[in-house]
Amino acid sequence: MTLTHNRPIADTAVATPEFEAANERQKRRRGLLLALPAYAYLVLFFAVPLGIVIVYSFATRNRFGGTDLTGWNIDSYTALGDSLVRQVLLRSITLAVITTVLCLVIAYPLAYYMATRRESVRNLMLVFVMIPFWTNFLVRNYAWYVILGTDGPLSRVTETVGIGETRLLFTQSAVVLGLVYGFLPFMILPLYASIERIDGRLLEASRDLYASGFQSFRHVLLPLSMPGVVAGSILVFIPSLGAYVTPEILGGAKTTLLGSYIVTQFLTARNLPFGAALSAVLMVIMLTATIVYFRKGGRTL
Amino acid sequence: MRTGGDTGEDRTVDNSAVDIRGVTKRFGDVVAVDNIDLSIADGEFFAMLGPSGCGKTTTLRMIAGLEFPTEGSLRIFGTEVGTLPPNKRPVNTVFQNYALFPHMNVLDNVGFGLRMQGTGKADARRQAAELIELVQLTGMEQRKPSQLSGGQQQRVALARALVNRPKVLLLDEPLGALDLKLRQEMQTELKSLQRELGVSFVFVTHDQEEALTMSDRIAVMHDGELLQVGSAEELYERPVNRFVADFIGQTNLLDATVLDEDMIVLANGTRVMAPNPHPAGTKVAMSLRPEAIRLGPRGSVPAEHEATSLPGVVAAMTYLGHALVYRVNIDWLELEVRTETVGAQDRLQPGDEVTLWWDRTADWVVPDE
Ligand SMILES: Nc1ncnc2c1ncn2[C@@H]1O[C@H](COP(=O)(O)OP(=O)(O)O)[C@@H](O)[C@H]1O
């Protein structure tokens, strides 16, 4: 009894509104101070260049390969309607989608397997998933270049087996293979994280309620792991769409993708406004994807 | 593996809802369930009782098909189910923490089993709504499990299982997470629901009072072994061993050695009359319920109880309103004795020398494990 009597008195003594507000203000100020370096960095090296890109996309290329920052227009954006550009865009999106779907199909069973192992096994498998990151991305792509080459190990094996030599290098398949290989961990990790969090008894309950193994997957496991599916898909789709290194090394002339195309505009064609407009389009697609990600999956990561 | 059902003899054994023969379940080195035999009748309220870790859940999971026996035979209505997956068995489970689907509302949770069996959406919803009404949750159909109280979640779990009209309903400590009042309410409701539906309930609990009040029969388990199966009365009055005697209700267990078929010698040398079936020299324990013992000042024992009495000294007395509880010291042990309340001047006080006695039929001798 005495306890409940004392409590409110003690509380009001400490938590006056003025005190609370001052406390809040101080906390906010301290937070801002700590975040300042990060903010400064982002503004200087991200927001400012981004602004420059957008400004340039409305500028005009002059005859000497320079850019006139006068006479603003939207010519670069109308040029996006060009059939070659549309082809590159469509090809890039198609390959990014294929890569994402393949990653999903490969990663899901693996992530499920990992999530249902003992703790020690799980951690070991997580390390294995990360191992590729220990080697430079460029080097790993060149490794595939060697493996897939006409004289490469893969071709040798298929020849010996009697299927004949493989001509994978410089094809779209090689690009997809490289992208899937490169971005698979970005699919596995969020999937693993979201499946690992699902209560296994829910799957048992569904089996007890007459669901077959597949129905249990379809109606319980998949919906509950949706945040991981969405997060992983976006984490794979975005870098695939803007991929530069992999298509450059493993793709051929006929498989130009958006990333390479943009680089060409900047460095070879010296059409900076058009390159900037292409970059802007790429960013809009990515931004949309990111918003979807934060709406659907971001919360759980 | 025996496939069963192929001989007339097998069929006669199989009238029960669940028939477990020689079932053992091992997890690596751990023997979770150790060679148990168990028959559960159709329409019976059957409880499985035992302390945590004794193998109750594992047994239930084997009936559900969520775990397969390492050895032995398991039949449901005569059909050997051995390694049949859970979705092929006519049983449903109310899980320990309900395991409701968090991404579905109440209606879809309850309708889930029907949908999985191919019932149309409208029909499944209609039947689900009926069950929701049965468990008194009408109006909550659109809520997600997270928006329900523990008691309501429990009812959804019940409806979700019962909507499939299982032949056997398995319940794993379904009331364990509820507070006392709600728990008692649900005990009554579950019991009447079971009577109404006429379905076998296999009810797992570690709460002996719950098991005693609700069940037709109770199986007591300990360390993976099935110690005794019987009605509440049988378990209470004729426990088969020290563990069951101690676990069911409250009792005093007095260490003793068998002298002959009528007499035993208590640990302090006192001879008392206690008819028993054990050979002379067997180490036993005599179970005496606190309410079966009477006491009075030393030497006040009635002549006919002389052979079933023993001296002691009052160590403590607690007043409980309707009853008095004495702690009485008998050399090597303190006994609990419960009597009706008497006036303050008639109560015995700590330090009083007393004699304890009991009816010849009140004690029960169990082998000492
Ligand atoms: N999947 C499992 N793996 C290993 N040991 C288990 C597993 N399930 C249960 N056990 C062990 O089996 C024994 C019985 O467990 P359980 O049936 O859950 O007991 P209860 O339900 O009576 O508390 C315990 O010792 C437990 O640790």
Ligand SMILES: [Mg+2]
């Ligand atoms: Mg249990």
